[in-house]
Amino acid sequence: MLNEIKNHRSVRKYKDEQIPDVVLNEILTAGLRASNTGNMQLYSIVVTRSSDIKQKLAPAHFNQPMVMGAPVVLTFCADVNRFTKWCQQRNADAGFYNMESLITAFVDASLAAENVCLEAEAHGLGICYLGTTTYNVRQIIDALQLPKGVVPVTTVTLGYPDGEAPMSSRLPLNAVVHDETYHDYSPADIDNAYAEMESDPSNQKFIDVNNKQNLAQVFAEVRYSKANNEYFSKELLEAFRQQGMM
Amino acid sequence: MLNEIKNHRSVRKYKDEQIPDVVLNEILTAGLRASNTGNMQLYSIVVTRSSDIKQKLAPAHFNQPMVMGAPVVLTFCADVNRFTKWCQQRNADAGFYNMESLITAFVDASLAAENVCLEAEAHGLGICYLGTTTYNVRQIIDALQLPKGVVPVTTVTLGYPDGEAPMSSRLPLNAVVHDETYHDYSPADIDNAYAEMESDPSNQKFIDVNNKQNLAQVFAEVRYSKANNEYFSKELLEAFRQQGMM
Numbered sequence: 001m002l003n004e005i006k007n008h009r010s011v012r013k014y015k016d017e018q019i020p021d022v023v024l025n026e027i028l029t030a031g032l033r034a035s036n037t038g039n040m041q042l043y044s045i046v047v048t049r050s051s052d053i054k055q056k057l058a059p060a061h062f063n064q065p066m067v068m069g070a071p072v073v074l075t076f077c078a079d080v081n082r083f084t085k086w087c088q089q090r091n092a093d094a095g096f097y098n099m100e101s102l103i104t105a106f107v108d109a110s111l112a113a114e115n116v117c118l119e120a121e122a123h124g125l126g127i128c129y130l131g132t133t134t135y136n137v138r139q140i141i142d143a144l145q146l147p148k149g150v151v152p153v154t155t156v157t158l159g160y161p162d163g164e165a166p167m168s169s170r171l172p173l174n175a176v177v178h179d180e181t182y183h184d185y186s187p188a189d190i191d192n193a194y195a196e197m198e199s200d201p202s203n204q205k206f207i208d209v210n211n212k213q214n215l216a217q218v219f220a221e222v223r224y225s226k227a228n229n230e231y232f233s234k235e236l237l238e239a240f241r242q243q244g245m246m
Numbered sequence: 247m248l249n250e251i252k253n254h255r256s257v258r259k260y261k262d263e264q265i266p267d268v269v270l271n272e273i274l275t276a277g278l279r280a281s282n283t284g285n286m287q288l289y290s291i292v293v294t295r296s297s298d299i300k301q302k303l304a305p306a307h308f309n310q311p312m313v314m315g316a317p318v319v320l321t322f323c324a325d326v327n328r329f330t331k332w333c334q335q336r337n338a339d340a341g342f343y344n345m346e347s348l349i350t351a352f353v354d355a356s357l358a359a360e361n362v363c364l365e366a367e368a369h370g371l372g373i374c375y376l377g378t379t380t381y382n383v384r385q386i387i388d389a390l391q392l393p394k395g396v397v398p399v400t401t402v403t404l405g406y407p408d409g410e411a412p413m414s415s416r417l418p419l420n421a422v423v424h425d426e427t428y429h430d431y432s433p434a435d436i437d438n439a440y441a442e443m444e445s446d447p448s449n450q451k452f453i454d455v456n457n458k459q460n461l462a463q464v465f466a467e468v469r470y471s472k473a474n475n476e477y478f479s480k481e482l483l484e485a486f487r488q489q490g491m492m
Contacts, residue, residue: 001275001279028419029247035374038469092462095466096470098476099479104380111359111360129281134346134353135346143427144424147428169285176287178290178293179293181292190331216332219338224284226341229347233346236345236346
């Protein structure tokens with residue numbers, strides 16, 4: 001398996017060391033090489049290094065320390081603004097302000113992000129994705145001055161690792177892969193899929209500290225609660241509307 | 247730059263040669279190693295090899311020849327069904343049937359897909375993404391028997407390359423990357439961004455054959471027309487609703 005894939009771990013602590021421009025440019029160029037729909041490249045990447053802008057981004061990411069701690073913060077955005085401007089400038093009747101184009105752009109921006117991360121790891125850098133990007137979308141839009149047609153998709157913090165980060169376990173292959181068509185899960189399938197994760201002793205502390213009976217309750221009732229997910233869903237759709245995508 | 251990233255090209259013609267299970271399993275395992283939100287792994291991968299199911303998938307992809315021509319078709323799906331079943335079985339109050347979780351899952355499925363593609367290329371395989379996946383979502387849902395909570399995100403065809411595929415050009419880095427915050431494009435910026443693509447003589451035939459004045463018109467008025475994008479947007483939102491995600 002490719003070393004960068006096999007050895008990937010989320011790195012949350014970085015050395016106080018800048019990333020040379022030549023390295024960063026090669027990493028970003030690797031992102032642009034990713035496949036994308038029709039070669040329209042409906043995405044943009046905002047590179048944030050200044051303390052000022054990071055301070056504006058940090059609350060949107062619930063002040064996770066990686067935002068201020070990493071030398072570089074990359075915000076990958078779905079972007080139909082650039083392509084539409086090109087079409088308009090060429091007298092072409094463009095229609096990309098809609099959900100189909102937005103979702104296409106979400107996938108394409110994600111593929112570019114994964115290339116960036118693997119290339120960064122090949123250069124000895126550590127990365128961490130911030131899933132919080134789609135929670136407080138409007139704060140990020142404001143912080144990065146994203147115009148209509150541009151929506152943040154995911155954020156990657158980037159820097160030289162300080163210390164060894166732990167590797168996360170994953171579900172067994174047969175829990176995620178379906179043969180020919182989708183085979184829905186029996187109760188026994190579910191038990192098997194999550195058995196390893198549930199037996200990992202390092203998860204017990206999360207159950208104890210949150211006063212829950214099991215790991216599923218920690219996920220569903222604390223970390224990713226229904227109330228939060230529904231609130232962020234409303235906010236997300238409102239941001240899509242605000243950016244002209246619905 | 248990582249060889250797989252540097253040399254990536256979309257491969258649309260495949261040899262009549264099966265992919266050994268041990269190779270396919272390593273490729274899929276590489277997918278699972280990708281970063282994902284909270285390690286919830288809200289995605290599934292459907293592996294289609296049978297002619298029967300491929301025949302059902304093909305029309306959803308406008309009968310692009312890669313579907314029938316590739317030994318393996320991978321459909322990456324956002325999946326909150328498995329995780330929700332686990333939560334329910336553990337008496338945890340789960341709320342993942344919403345847009346926030348769906349969008350999170352779209353990103354995570356895409357990151358897994360890109361790992362799969364790079365690992366496949368490291369094994370000498372060729373890949374092609376099918377952006378058509380989000381066009382005829384409901385046909386794919388039917389063909390693969392996807393239950394509520396599961397939505398197709400992207401499709402990858404996989405096989406040993408038959409012949410040399412061309413490499414696509416990309417926008418220059420400074421057309422996609424923004425320093426600190428988003429800098430909106432002036433008319434001159436737009437001209438510069440698309441100059442190389444517009445001067446590529448291989449694009450001239452698309453302009454001629456479609457009776458258009460320029461490449462932007464081919465994109466916006468023929469390949470990805472406003473009417474189609476708006477139709478597919480409605481279909482996509484209807485599919486999200488049908489799968490219980492809105």
